[in-house]
Amino acid sequence: MYNFEYQNPVKIIFGKGEIKKVGTNIPSGAKILLTYGGGSIFKNGVYEQVKAAIKGFEVVEFGGIEPNPHYETLMKAVEVVKNENITFLLSVGGGSVLDGTKFIAAAACFQNGDPWLILTKRAPVVDAIPIGAVITLPATGSEMNGNSVVTRIETTEKLSFASQKVMPVFSVLDPEVIFSLPEKQVANGVVDAFVHVIEQYLTFPVNSPIQDRFSESILKTLVEEGPKVLADRNNYEAAANFMWSATMALNGLIGVGVPQDWATHMIGHELTAYHGIDHARTLAIVLPGVMNIKRTLKKDKILQLGERVWGIIDGTDDERIDQTIQKTVDFFESVGLPTRLPDYDVPTETIDTICTRFEKRGYKIGEKADIGPAEIRTILESRL
Amino acid sequence: MYNFEYQNPVKIIFGKGEIKKVGTNIPSGAKILLTYGGGSIFKNGVYEQVKAAIKGFEVVEFGGIEPNPHYETLMKAVEVVKNENITFLLSVGGGSVLDGTKFIAAAACFQNGDPWLILTKRAPVVDAIPIGAVITLPATGSEMNGNSVVTRIETTEKLSFASQKVMPVFSVLDPEVIFSLPEKQVANGVVDAFVHVIEQYLTFPVNSPIQDRFSESILKTLVEEGPKVLADRNNYEAAANFMWSATMALNGLIGVGVPQDWATHMIGHELTAYHGIDHARTLAIVLPGVMNIKRTLKKDKILQLGERVWGIIDGTDDERIDQTIQKTVDFFESVGLPTRLPDYDVPTETIDTICTRFEKRGYKIGEKADIGPAEIRTILESRL
Numbered sequence: 204m205y206n207f208e209y210q211n212p213v214k215i216i217f218g219k220g221e222i223k224k225v226g227t228n229i230p231s232g233a234k235i236l237l238t239y240g241g242g243s244i245f246k247n248g249v250y251e252q253v254k255a256a257i258k259g260f261e262v263v264e265f266g267g268i269e270p271n272p273h274y275e276t277l278m279k280a281v282e283v284v285k286n287e288n289i290t291f292l293l294s295v296g297g298g299s300v301l302d303g304t305k306f307i308a309a310a311a312c313f314q315n316g317d318p319w320l321i322l323t324k325r326a327p328v329v330d331a332i333p334i335g336a337v338i339t340l341p342a343t344g345s346e347m348n349g350n351s352v353v354t355r356i357e358t359t360e361k362l363s364f365a366s367q368k369v370m371p372v373f374s375v376l377d378p379e380v381i382f383s384l385p386e387k388q389v390a391n392g393v394v395d396a397f398v399h400v401i402e403q404y405l406t407f408p409v410n411s412p413i414q415d416r417f418s419e420s421i422l423k424t425l426v427e428e429g430p431k432v433l434a435d436r437n438n439y440e441a442a443a444n445f446m447w448s449a450t451m452a453l454n455g456l457i458g459v460g461v462p463q464d465w466a467t468h469m470i471g472h473e474l475t476a477y478h479g480i481d482h483a484r485t486l487a488i489v490l491p492g493v494m495n496i497k498r499t500l501k502k503d504k505i506l507q508l509g510e511r512v513w514g515i516i517d518g519t520d521d522e523r524i525d526q527t528i529q530k531t532v533d534f535f536e537s538v539g540l541p542t543r544l545p546d547y548d549v550p551t552e553t554i555d556t557i558c559t560r561f562e563k564r565g566y567k568i569g570e571k572a573d574i575g576p577a578e579i580r581t582i583l584e585s586r587l
Numbered sequence: 588m589y590n591f592e593y594q595n596p597v598k599i600i601f602g603k604g605e606i607k608k609v610g611t612n613i614p615s616g617a618k619i620l621l622t623y624g625g626g627s628i629f630k631n632g633v634y635e636q637v638k639a640a641i642k643g644f645e646v647v648e649f650g651g652i653e654p655n656p657h658y659e660t661l662m663k664a665v666e667v668v669k670n671e672n673i674t675f676l677l678s679v680g681g682g683s684v685l686d687g688t689k690f691i692a693a694a695a696c697f698q699n700g701d702p703w704l705i706l707t708k709r710a711p712v713v714d715a716i717p718i719g720a721v722i723t724l725p726a727t728g729s730e731m732n733g734n735s736v737v738t739r740i741e742t743t744e745k746l747s748f749a750s751q752k753v754m755p756v757f758s759v760l761d762p763e764v765i766f767s768l769p770e771k772q773v774a775n776g777v778v779d780a781f782v783h784v785i786e787q788y789l790t791f792p793v794n795s796p797i798q799d800r801f802s803e804s805i806l807k808t809l810v811e812e813g814p815k816v817l818a819d820r821n822n823y824e825a826a827a828n829f830m831w832s833a834t835m836a837l838n839g840l841i842g843v844g845v846p847q848d849w850a851t852h853m854i855g856h857e858l859t860a861y862h863g864i865d866h867a868r869t870l871a872i873v874l875p876g877v878m879n880i881k882r883t884l885k886k887d888k889i890l891q892l893g894e895r896v897w898g899i900i901d902g903t904d905d906e907r908i909d910q911t912i913q914k915t916v917d918f919f920e921s922v923g924l925p926t927r928l929p930d931y932d933v934p935t936e937t938i939d940t941i942c943t944r945f946e947k948r949g950y951k952i953g954e955k956a957d958i959g960p961a962e963i964r965t966i967l968e969s970r971l
Contacts, residue, residue, distance in 0.1 A: 204827045206602025211595065217844065218590025410824045412811065413831050416804030424796045440794045443588045447797050447844075456840075460601065460831075 204411045204460040211454055213347045214373040217447065219439065221377050222249065222337055225256040225293070228373045229335055233291035235262045236284055238304045240296040242266065247383040249339055253295050263287050268296065271475055271482065272303030274319065274355040277310065281318070284311040284332065294336045294371075297388075298343025301336050305351035305369035308332040321364050322353055328366035336374040340384060341446040342392030342483065344399055344453025346374035354476060361472040376450065378442035386433060389445075390538040391483035393429035396449040397422060397534075398486040402465050403458040405494070405504045406570040411461050418457045419511045424448045426512065429538055462570040467493050469568045470579055473557045480547050487535040487542045492582035493574075494528045500571060544586050554583045588795045588844040595838055597731045598757040601831065603823065605761050606633065606721055609640040609677070612757045613719055617675035618645045620668055622688045624652050624680040631767040633723055637679050647671050652680065655859055655866065656687030658703065658739040661694065665702070668695040668716065678720045678755075681772075682727025685720050689735035689753035692716040705748050706737055712750035720758040724768060725830040726776030726867065728783055728837025730758035738860060745856040760834065762826035770817060773829075774922040775867035777813035780833040781806060781918075782870040785892075786849050787842040789878070790954040792887045795845050802841045803895045808832045810896065813922055850953040851877050854963055857941045864931050871919040871926045876966035877958075878912045884955060928970050938967045 216224050229235065235257060244250040254262075265280045283289070284307060294304035308331040310318035320326040338346045345351070349370040352363040381389065404418035425448050431441035451457070470493075471485030480488075494505060502520065509515035509527030518526065532542050541547070558576040561568075567575040574582075600608050613619065619641060628634040638646075649664045667673070668691060678688035692715040694702035704710040722730045729735070733754040736747040765773065788802035809832050815825035835841070854877075855869030864872075878889060886904065893899035893911030902910065916926050925931070942960040945952075951959040958966075 204602075204824065204831070206605060208598065208600050210598035214592065214594035215843075216592050218588075221590060410828065412808045412828055413804060413835060416807065417801055420797060420800030420804055423800065427796065440588065443844075444794065444796055447588070451797060459599075460827075 204409055204414075207460040209455060209459045210367070211347060211370070211456070213370050213454070215347060215450070216373060216375045218443070219377055219379050221375050222252040223256050225253060225335065225337060225375055226258070226260065229257065229260065229291055229293070233260060234287065234289050235260050235291045235293050236280070236287070236289040236307075237262055237264045237293045237295060238268055238280065238300055238307070239264070239266045240268050240270070240300045243383075244295050244339060247339070247380060249295060249337065249380060253293070253337055257293070263289065268300045268303040270299045271352070271354040271361060271479075272299050272306070274306075274322070274353050275357065277303050277306050277353065278318070280307045281310045289332065292332050292334045294334060295339065297338065297340030298345040301334075301338070301345040301371070302343070302351040302353065304334055304336075305331075305345070305349070306353050306364075308334050308369050309364070309366065319355070322355075322362040325364060328364070328368045331366070331368040334369060334371045336371045338374060338376050339380045340388055340392060341376075341381065341449035342395040344396065344450055346371060346376060347450050347454035350453070352472070359476050361476040376446055378439060378446045381432060381442040381446065382436050384436065386539065387481075389429075389432050389436070390540055391481050392449060393425055393432075393445065393538055394487050394535055394540050395483040396452040397425050398467060398483070398490055399452040400457065401490065402467060403461065403463050405501055405508060406462040406464050407500060408503045409461055414457050414459065414461050415507070417451075419508075421448050421452050421457070422508075422512045426534060433538060464493070464570045466569040466574045470557070470582065473560065474549065474553070477553055477556065478547065478549055480549075484540055484547065487540040488544060488547070488586050489582065491528050491532050491542060492585045494531070495585060496578055496582055497569070498524050542586070544583065551587065554580060557583065588793055588798075589846075591844040593839060593843045594751070595731060595754070595840070597754050597838070599731060599834070600757060600759045602827070603761055603763050605759050606636040607640050609637060609719065609721060609759055610642070610644065613641065613644065613675055613677070618671065618673050619647070619675045619677050620664070620671070620673040620691075621646055621648045621677045621679060622652055622664065622684055622691065623648070623650045624654070624684045626650065627767075628679050628723060631723070631764060633679060633721065633764060637677070637721055641677070647673065652684045652687040654683045655736070655738040655745060655863075656683050656690070658690075658706075658737050659741065661687050661690050661737065662702070664691045665694045673716065676716050676718045678718060679723065681722065681724030682729040685718075685722070685729040685755070686727070686735040686737065688718055688720075689715075689729070689733070690737050690748075692718050692753050693748070693750065703739070706746040709748060712748070712752045715750070715752040718753060718755045720755040722758060722760050723764045724772055724776060725760075725765065725833035726779040728780065728834055730755060730760060731834050731838035734837070736856070743860050745860040760830050762823060762830045765816060765826040765830065766820050768820065770923065771865075773813075773816055773820070774924055775865050776833060777809055777816075777829065777922055778871050778919055778924050779867040780836040781809050782851060782867070782874055783836040784841065785874065786851060787845065787847050789885055789888050789892060790846040790848050791884060793845055798841050798843065798845050799891070801835075803892075805832050805836050805841070806892075806896045810918060817922060846954040848877070848954045850958050853952045854941070854966065857944065858931075858933065858937070861937055861940065862931065862933055864933075868924055868931065871924040872928060872931070872970050873966065875912050875916050875926060876969045877953075878915070879969060880962055880966050881953065882908050926970070928967065935971065938964060941967065
């Protein structure tokens, strides 16, 4: 295990009916900007619950934050924050709304030029407006970390930043929000959380049995509970277990002291940037290609994944690796996510475009920083 | 899974050579009280490392905090804190030194009479002096929680309190501290951490697969890594995995949303209070008795423990429960902890004394609050 530092002060408020606690967790006298997305919170009763919970606070609302939140939209919210002297941001929505709200929080306090630098140059986030979150869609883990991914439409770029300063002060996780989710969003959430674990787990061994087993715990639970949620959206227990899995998948804990990959995400982001494909679906496309091209580097962990999560114990190493990749593909497809580029009408030329972009960026990705444009081409071509 | 709240802001600084970071994590200008125990830190090089790391700070030292820290000793430290205008407590030692330091932190700020009330009446801890910790003995998990257990010699009482206010601001975990530990302390630490997990896991099922599997992850890792550390005290990787297991065992995470027991601890504390038996050893004595008397209530989880941790799958339920208890006893004894009262020369009369004490207290213990004096008698008599 490598040396590491870990700190995660987010207060999690978990369970049915807990949205009522939002108000008591916001500093009295705060002026709140309530951020939300496309308006599902008006249909599932969450908006009413939140409004009742923050009765007495001065509240400004800012809706319309998109999936893969747009820099352009978020900068409008930054103006509102400044003009209205907002002191607290309350994100009510899924990971995109919360990611967007994190950028708003950082950009509103940014003193060193264009806030875009936070994403392009990883300019340090020295201060941020405090954030509270009510999560309406388990998937990204954004509720218990300081990560944010933002898309700039003007330049077709999807970029990320991370800062302790934008970790939510609190996050309310009421699994009942899942009852009204469409199948597609549940399936995306299951795969998103699954691949978050994989990015921190499927690298090379560094003798970290706690991190490994915690990762496998989350993977196995997603494999078991995901289909239950899809089969019966009113299964509260399955919803709760799915929701907690998604949070644990990306709150930093399973990633301490171990190498991390994130190549699947980096490549997937480009597919979202160019074709607007749902984030989780890009992961379902890319991951099998990454596993295949890195079958030697990742051999020990792929075999471990196969054995401990999929129960694969027979065959040569290569056969077991093939089976493990296939089982992973089968799982994604079983919950309804196609895993090949043509399933999403992505033309072959996109592969050239993405490789050129990585060429220009000049750095390689993956846990050994050895995945460059040539490897990315191989990965994507294997998904045709 | 039950509803829950979880927040753990402790900053963990983990790995070899990390003690040097202590100073940069203490507010500049702080006046430090460095607390320690019997003086092992002078022999293992930790004292020198800490002193070098806090060079430039004004430091007062307070040593001699006992295993099972004494209220009487800690109140002397409270006087020092007040007289010297201490603003930061730096605990350098094992769980007892840190537990004691937590009480000092709370007692020094206590405004509502005798600080003893924090332990006897659970008087609220409104404020506390900030604490940093350098851990020299993995066992209690005190480095990442707000729990503290204190013993009052005058009244032969061992009592606990818990408060978010006494969570360390940071804890440095350098596994190299294990290299110089005597076998007995390592073995105690392994069993202490093991039983911490059991108290949060071995109850009745509430459909919490993440918590269950995380618990089993820690148990399996302790069973694997504990003997490696005992066999070769210089095995850094095993030491690191053991140390991280002990922290994860009691930082609250595996206990969210599930019933908890703690009867073994409550009964064990009495054996320490009356006979000075090491905490972990009292747990090794009591746990098999609790498992046996609660074999019906705990049936599902004992069978799950047997299967997933000990690999027990054959036999009737009762046979598997017997095997699971026996495997647990065997593990404790294999690392060198005897599990019966006569092994520690505890006279039968102590059972009467303990039962009388619980009789006077008037409350019952365990996850169903159904273990009273009669059940405690059965448990202890089964350990003769």
